[in-house]
Amino acid sequence: MKFMAMCSSGLGSSFMVHMNIETALKTVGAQGVEVDHADLGSVGPEAADVFFVGRDLENSVSDFDDVVVLNSIIDQEELVEKVREACQRHGIATTD
């Protein structure tokens, strides 16, 4: 299972989301999820199982299967909730 954070540069905000997803996975007690980050141009739909993007980039990832759109990329409460939902969608056990 792989979660991927994406932004246009692949360095700034996507990296921040990457770190925050790792924190969120610990919060919900999910295991076995690999996390990475990339820029929009460099990866295709096969690169991960779930893609996380900020709301302004939603239109750039319309051909990806499972996209999680974040209203704010520094709102950890929102991220924890959406990471938990993503885990549930993919049958990953969570403890919290």
Next chain:
Amino acid sequence: MLEQHLTEDRVLFADPADWREAVREAARPLVEDGSVEPRYVEKVLETIAAPGGTYMDLGFGITLAHSRPEEGVNRTALSLLLPERTLHLADEESHPVNAVFVLAATGTQDHQQTMAELARLLMDAGSRTALLAVRSYPELTRILQPAG
């Protein structure tokens, strides 16, 4: 570590007319000390104005203006501008700006460390709120120290 990046000359309190002036002004210390080439700032402005460019609005009025290393980054650096009045990124009402960070990322470990510290600061609701209320450099250093 963050306080080593956000030195007094890289933290600005200003009253820019719009988001473009805010980003330009925020980036000025990094251009002056050679951390980035002037073209880096132009690229950032161009990206924000392009469709989807407002993704640099992290939420809570905080903008992280940045581009890729090959757009003219010489070394990892960070600067901050706190505008007196709320601005709007790309002139969009849904993207208020109360703080502008400019990140110059080299793509190395060094930049990841800086981002990790910035994330820790910004994810914390208390320090985030405190950051937006800062009106002087000494006030900022008091916020940075526990996070750094």
